[in-house]
Amino acid sequence: MNTPDLELPVSVPSTALFTDQYELTMLQAALRAGTAERRSVFEVFTRRLPEGRRYGVVAGTGRVLDAVENFRFDGPVLDFLRSHGIVDEATLQRLAGYRFTGDIHGYPEGEVYFPGSPLLRVEGSFAECVVLETVILSILNHDSAVAAAASRMAVAAGGRRLVEMGARRTHELSAVAASRAAYVGGFSATSDLAAGFRYDIPTAGTSAHAFTLLHDTERDAFTAQVDSLGSGTTLLVDTYDVTAAVRTAVEVAGPKLGAVRIDSGDLLLVAHRVRQQLDELGAHGTRIVVTSDLDEYAIASLAAAPVDAYGVGTQLVTGSGHPTCSMVYKLVSRADTEAQPGHDPAQTPMRAVAKKSLGGKLSLGGTKWAARPRDADGVAEAEVVGTGPVPPELADTLLQVPLVRGGRTVGKEPLDAARDRHREALASLPLSATQLSKGEPVLATEYR
Amino acid sequence: MNTPDLELPVSVPSTALFTDQYELTMLQAALRAGTAERRSVFEVFTRRLPEGRRYGVVAGTGRVLDAVENFRFDGPVLDFLRSHGIVDEATLQRLAGYRFTGDIHGYPEGEVYFPGSPLLRVEGSFAECVVLETVILSILNHDSAVAAAASRMAVAAGGRRLVEMGARRTHELSAVAASRAAYVGGFSATSDLAAGFRYDIPTAGTSAHAFTLLHDTERDAFTAQVDSLGSGTTLLVDTYDVTAAVRTAVEVAGPKLGAVRIDSGDLLLVAHRVRQQLDELGAHGTRIVVTSDLDEYAIASLAAAPVDAYGVGTQLVTGSGHPTCSMVYKLVSRADTEAQPGHDPAQTPMRAVAKKSLGGKLSLGGTKWAARPRDADGVAEAEVVGTGPVPPELADTLLQVPLVRGGRTVGKEPLDAARDRHREALASLPLSATQLSKGEPVLATEYR
Numbered sequence: 001m002n003t004p005d006l007e008l009p010v011s012v013p014s015t016a017l018f019t020d021q022y023e024l025t026m027l028q029a030a031l032r033a034g035t036a037e038r039r040s041v042f043e044v045f046t047r048r049l050p051e052g053r054r055y056g057v058v059a060g061t062g063r064v065l066d067a068v069e070n071f072r073f074d075g076p077v078l079d080f081l082r083s084h085g086i087v088d089e090a091t092l093q094r095l096a097g098y099r100f101t102g103d104i105h106g107y108p109e110g111e112v113y114f115p116g117s118p119l120l121r122v123e124g125s126f127a128e129c130v131v132l133e134t135v136i137l138s139i140l141n142h143d144s145a146v147a148a149a150a151s152r153m154a155v156a157a158g159g160r161r162l163v164e165m166g167a168r169r170t171h172e173l174s175a176v177a178a179s180r181a182a183y184v185g186g187f188s189a190t191s192d193l194a195a196g197f198r199y200d201i202p203t204a205g206t207s208a209h210a211f212t213l214l215h216d217t218e219r220d221a222f223t224a225q226v227d228s229l230g231s232g233t234t235l236l237v238d239t240y241d242v243t244a245a246v247r248t249a250v251e252v253a254g255p256k257l258g259a260v261r262i263d264s265g266d267l268l269l270v271a272h273r274v275r276q277q278l279d280e281l282g283a284h285g286t287r288i289v290v291t292s293d294l295d296e297y298a299i300a301s302l303a304a305a306p307v308d309a310y311g312v313g314t315q316l317v318t319g320s321g322h323p324t325c326s327m328v329y330k331l332v333s334r335a336d337t338e339a340q341p342g343h344d345p346a347q348t349p350m351r352a353v354a355k356k357s358l359g360g361k362l363s364l365g366g367t368k369w370a371a372r373p374r375d376a377d378g379v380a381e382a383e384v385v386g387t388g389p390v391p392p393e394l395a396d397t398l399l400q401v402p403l404v405r406g407g408r409t410v411g412k413e414p415l416d417a418a419r420d421r422h423r424e425a426l427a428s429l430p431l432s433a434t435q436l437s438k439g440e441p442v443l444a445t446e447y448r
Numbered sequence: 449m450n451t452p453d454l455e456l457p458v459s460v461p462s463t464a465l466f467t468d469q470y471e472l473t474m475l476q477a478a479l480r481a482g483t484a485e486r487r488s489v490f491e492v493f494t495r496r497l498p499e500g501r502r503y504g505v506v507a508g509t510g511r512v513l514d515a516v517e518n519f520r521f522d523g524p525v526l527d528f529l530r531s532h533g534i535v536d537e538a539t540l541q542r543l544a545g546y547r548f549t550g551d552i553h554g555y556p557e558g559e560v561y562f563p564g565s566p567l568l569r570v571e572g573s574f575a576e577c578v579v580l581e582t583v584i585l586s587i588l589n590h591d592s593a594v595a596a597a598a599s600r601m602a603v604a605a606g607g608r609r610l611v612e613m614g615a616r617r618t619h620e621l622s623a624v625a626a627s628r629a630a631y632v633g634g635f636s637a638t639s640d641l642a643a644g645f646r647y648d649i650p651t652a653g654t655s656a657h658a659f660t661l662l663h664d665t666e667r668d669a670f671t672a673q674v675d676s677l678g679s680g681t682t683l684l685v686d687t688y689d690v691t692a693a694v695r696t697a698v699e700v701a702g703p704k705l706g707a708v709r710i711d712s713g714d715l716l717l718v719a720h721r722v723r724q725q726l727d728e729l730g731a732h733g734t735r736i737v738v739t740s741d742l743d744e745y746a747i748a749s750l751a752a753a754p755v756d757a758y759g760v761g762t763q764l765v766t767g768s769g770h771p772t773c774s775m776v777y778k779l780v781s782r783a784d785t786e787a788q789p790g791h792d793p794a795q796t797p798m799r800a801v802a803k804k805s806l807g808g809k810l811s812l813g814g815t816k817w818a819a820r821p822r823d824a825d826g827v828a829e830a831e832v833v834g835t836g837p838v839p840p841e842l843a844d845t846l847l848q849v850p851l852v853r854g855g856r857t858v859g860k861e862p863l864d865a866a867r868d869r870h871r872e873a874l875a876s877l878p879l880s881a882t883q884l885s886k887g888e889p890v891l892a893t894e895y896r
């Protein structure tokens with residue numbers, strides 16, 4: 001949400017209010033107690049994958065970097081906090097000058113992850129780190145959920161084209177982020193113009209039943225569409241009778257018709273029939289696009305059908321049963337005293353901290369590294385997570401990269417880099433990673 | 449998303465790009481065919497409720513009205529459409545002057561609904577109506593899903609206070625809309641500052657484990673919090689040992705301590721123990737707030753526990769298993785010819801239209817009214833949906849209200865009006881409506 005990049009339609013002058021109230025009241029209390037400037041390390045991780053999933057997909061990292069850059073408490077934000085009595089004047093003063101000056105390391109976008117993977121590490125004063133919790137988790141939890149679903153769908157589709165069409169099934173701005181995450185996960189295009197505008201994702205579209213119904217006959221509708229959009233367009237053929245519609249479509253557009261879309265019925269059966277009919281009509285190059293509540297299982301079930309592309313909506317943008325990840329943002333290490341001016345923060349003695357309480361929500365304290373060694377064939381063997389010095393034999397397999405250094409973003413990259421990385425990361429996992437059936441995480445997490 | 453209302457942090461100068469590409473290419477084809485100005489009626493409805501749900505909740509209507517008002521194709525939007533070759537110049541010209549000039553009727557926000565309920569009716573030219581599909585569905589599908597979950601949770605909570613805390617589990621702007629929808633459904637407050645800013649929903653907060661871990665002892669942390677925020681604050685008591693923490697909390701804050709929060713463990717058991725301990729310490733007025741992956745069933749299971757408030761996150765903002773509704777936007781009626789200048793559009797002869805195809809996605813054509821008659825005790829008896837004249841005996845029980853007339857918004861109302869309406873609507877349903885168990889829709893939809 002970098003304002004200059006955003007322009008229309010998603011101009012967000014500040015991300016600072018995408019924040020739970022308690023982040024600011026904790027800051028107020030820590031300021032007063034003299035603990036707010038204690039050097040702190042927060043980590044983002046998840047204790048588990050959604051049930052039966054074999055891997056997770058990191059997505060949203062680029063959006064996190066934008067959000068951190070734009071995390072500013074300007075006039076209207078401060079006025080709101082003051083007029084509603086949310087924090088005191090000392091805190092407002094601290095917030096007015098807020099700029100994140102610390103460091104962020106993390107798994108690069110598109111990378112896969114497992115339970116316990118230290119996905120993001122945010123280091124700086126407690127004051128500057130604690131307030132970022134909500135917006136960082138919002139972005140990563142949402143975007144990673146969509147990317148994980150997209151990745152499974154891309155596996156199921158083999159090399160066939162996948163188009164994201166879910167805007168109408170989720171919040172209008174979630175939809176833009178969902179298109180982005182779907183692209184990272186392997187989708188090729190989106191129906192959402194805002195996603196095309198904001199992230200330069202290729203856009204695509206077909207036609208709706210309303211367009212056919214607007215016209216006096218299906219032939220009139222097809223003629224109107226082909227006259228205006230050319231014979232390369234995609235005609236929707238299931239408003240009345242599919243067989244009649246396919247015949248009319250080829251009569252109107254000729255055998256160079258781009259594609260037909262089927263949005264209902266037994267897609268496996270209908271796709272075979274339509275393919276045969278198109279071939280008989282000489283429209284050998286006309287593609288078949290299917291839609292209609294597809295998920296990864298429905299896509300996989302069409303592997304043997306003559307389908308050229310899938311349009312996926314609801315199940316994609318809602319994470320195919322898992323619309324959010326369970327990522328948390330936890331303080332894992334902190335200094336015993338406030339940072340002293342002129343002192344190198346990297347030299348501050350730090351102590352590992354973790355909650356210990358009822359109910360098994362145990363967290364592992366300490367700043368963590370993560371490595372993923374591979375066997376002789378290049379197949380990943382384990383997700384190794386540790387504290388303390390990195391064993392030399394793992395030094396070449398570390399997963400975290402610098403994203404922000406001293407408040408300066410260093411980890412920005414084109415969206416295609418994340419998309420490519422995801423494909424490579426997935427290819428490096430054991431083969432069972434891409435089974436759609438329920439299973440355990442394909443890599444075990446080993447703690448050192 | 450009315451720009452002047454929004455200011456920070458969600459300034460959206462136009463909602464026009466929250467649109468699937470095919471809406472605009474259909475417009476282009478219809479313009480060329482001379483059918484774009486045919487008077488049309490689109491309706492929003494759902495064919496089914498989520499499995500086992502007994503009623504749905506309309507939410508997002510106010511946001512739809514803002515989105516329609518702000519649906520404009522300004523310079524950057526037109527430049528994008530032109531540079532990416534999405535539509536032709538004639539279409540860009542039509543879009544440049546776009547203002548919705550038609551009528552919208554619908555169920556008012558907070559009302560309950562059932563399969564087939566005609567939730568929104570959009571009337572005008574095909575051109576001006578078709579392009580609104582995506583953003584209208586995005587808003588209603590998302591917001592109604594959250595409101596339905598909120599309503600069930602409010603039922604489960606009885607009169608106890610519910611606080612929305614789900615921002616970190618959903619997209620950062622979904623979170624703002626989710627807070628709003630949760631408020632309509634019966635929640636009292638939100639942790640999300642952006643929702644407080646944008647919709648004036650009361651905000652609330654407690655404290656996190658990180659705050660306790662930042663300090664050398666739990667006592668230090670509690671002292672810091674009480675010193676700064678007063679004894680009315682809510683202390684988090686499950687970082688180490690709950691019994692020790694509650695003792696320390698009352699020692700630090702005194703018996704006027706506002707509340708304690710429990711975020712893990714067997715909440716039923718722990719709440720009883722904590723209540724007893726608080727009472728023994730003389731802190732009879734100290735409230736108990738529970739959090740920790742609550743849903744409506746977990747809330748209901750705590751009905752007999754001494755709990756004063758629930759903080760709900762993940763399950764609320766993800767619709768408690770149903771993160772979207774299956775609402776669709778369908779052309780149900782249209783004129784055979786284009787509107788003539790000076791002609792009263794209400795006098796245009798219209799024809800009912802509907803898709804007829806494979807797979808049971810049958811839609812009912814024609815402009816619909818909806819009524820909900822009540823029995824002598826004031827209990828709703830059925831959801832009656834019809835076309836043609838309204839039977840006189842149902843005239844007093846109609847559900848749709850005018851929202852936009854001739855392009856002018858007439859249906860805006862304060863959020864509390866929607867919240868109050870929902871409470872009343874729910875109270876008018878048969879008692880079984882509020883059973884949490886799976887069941888059929890509590891009112892049958894009768895078609896006349």
